[in-house]
Amino acid sequence: MIRLTINGQERAVDVPEDMPLLWVVRDELGMTGTKFGCGVGQCGACTVHVDGAPVRACQTPVGTLAAGSRVTTIEGISGKAAEAVQAAWRKLDVVQCGYCQSGQIMSAIALVAGNRNPSDADIDAAMDGNVCRCATYQRIRAAIKDAAQ
Ligand code: FES
Numbered sequence: 001m002i003r004l005t006i007n008g009q010e011r012a013v014d015v016p017e018d019m020p021l022l023w024v025v026r027d028e029l030g031m032t033g034t035k036f037g038c039g040v041g042q043c044g045a046c047t048v049h050v051d052g053a054p055v056r057a058c059q060t061p062v063g064t065l066a067a068g069s070r071v072t073t074i075e076g077i078s079g080k081a082a083e084a085v086q087a088a089w090r091k092l093d094v095v096q097c098g099y100c101q102s103g104q105i106m107s108a109i110a111l112v113a114g115n116r117n118p119s120d121a122d123i124d125a126a127m128d129g130n131v132c133r134c135a136t137y138q139r140i141r142a143a144i145k146d147a148a149q
Helices: 021-028 080-091 101-114 120-127 137-148
Strands: 002-006 009-013 047-050 053-056 070-072
Touching (some): 053 101, 080 101, 080 137, 120 137
Parallel strands (some): 002 070
Antiparallel strands (some): 002 009
C-alpha cells in the first residue's frame, strides 16, 4: 500500500511502486483532468505539481515520491496564482481543443507563483515542455503575462 497526499487529502493506493503517478491519479483515484499525451515525458499533458513544482506524472513512478510530498492535480489547484491563471485563461479565451490545457495551466501556475514579472524568455523556459497541437502559444504567453500582473 502506498500512501500519498493528493489535493490536500491523504490517500492510500494498492499499486506497484513503479506505476507512473499518471495512472494512479487517473485510474486509481479517478481524477481524469490530468491527461495522457505521449507517455514519454515529451508533451507535458500529464503535468501535476509535487510540492508546488511541475513534474511529468507519466515519468514519475509513484514509489519515488518522498514521504510527505504533496501532489496537486488540476482538480486541486487553489491560491492566488491559480486563480489569476484561470481568470486570465478565461479572459483571453486561450483554449482551443483543450486537451493539453490542464498541463499548460499547471506549468503556468508554477511559473506565476514564483515570478510576478516573467519575461518572454522566462515563459519560454517554463513552458518549453508543454506542447499544444492547436498552437495556442501566443494566447498562453499573453495569459501568463496577464496573470502575473
Ligand atoms: Fe507525460 Fe506526455 S504524457 S509528458
